[in-house]
Amino acid sequence: MSQVLAYIGLGSNLDRPRRQLEQALQELAGLPSSRLHARSPLYRTDPIGPPGQPDYVNAVAALQTGLSAYQLLDALQSIEQAHDRVRAERWGPRTLDLDILLFGDALISGERLQVPHPEMAGRPFVLYPLADIAPQLEVPGLGPLAMLLGTCPPVGLERIHG
Numbered sequence: 745m746s747q748v749l750a751y752i753g754l755g756s757n758l759d760r761p762r763r764q765l766e767q768a769l770q771e772l773a774g775l776p777s778s779r780l781h782a783r784s785p786l787y788r789t790d791p792i793g794p795p796g797q798p799d800y801v802n803a804v805a806a807l808q809t810g811l812s813a814y815q816l817l818d819a820l821q822s823i824e825q826a827h828d829r830v831r832a833e834r835w836g837p838r839t840l841d842l843d844i845l846l847f848g849d850a851l852i853s854g855e856r857l858q859v860p861h862p863e864m865a866g867r868p869f870v871l872y873p874l875a876d877i878a879p880q881l882e883v884p885g886l887g888p889l890a891m892l893l894g895t896c897p898p899v900g901l902e903r904i905h906g
């Protein structure tokens with residue numbers, strides 16, 4: 745079976761965010777035909793979007809998987825739902841958000857799924873944890889990750905220790 749390295753962004757700002765992410769990482773590791781290849785440290789990050797919501801905890805995982813991109817998307821949405829995610833408000837607080845950032849070197853522009861994730865280049869809470877686990881990464885269609893970091897300063901995030 746052909747295997748792809750997929751990068752997944754994790755975020756939470758409700759209901760014990762660190763625990764949400766640690767649990768979600770275990771659930772990613774348990775997906776069929778998949779293996780957790782790497783995970784970044786957790787970061788506390790300032791919310792981007794509507795003000796007045798709690799800080800986020802963010803991380804990025806690299807998953808080696810034999811699933812297709814859409815099978816992976818379905819699996820991520822089931823995990824989100826199991827974490828009681830309520831899709832109440834656009835850009836509002838959430839218990840767990842799992843985004844496919846990259847899927848090998850694929851370029852996907854569907855209705856349900858766009859890869860690379862269309863907003864990743866401007867989001868420090870994605871780029872810095874991604875650089876922790878894949879500093880040499882070439883982002884399909886966008887260029888070297890190192891170049892993207894140069895135009896996205898590490899503002900509003902701090903690595904969580906322990």
Ligand code: ROI
Nearest residue numbers: 755789790791792793800835869
């Ligand atoms: N802000 C931060 N810091 N982290 C997120 O994961 C995140 N996710 C979102 C919006 C609401 C855009 N803001 C975020 O979906």
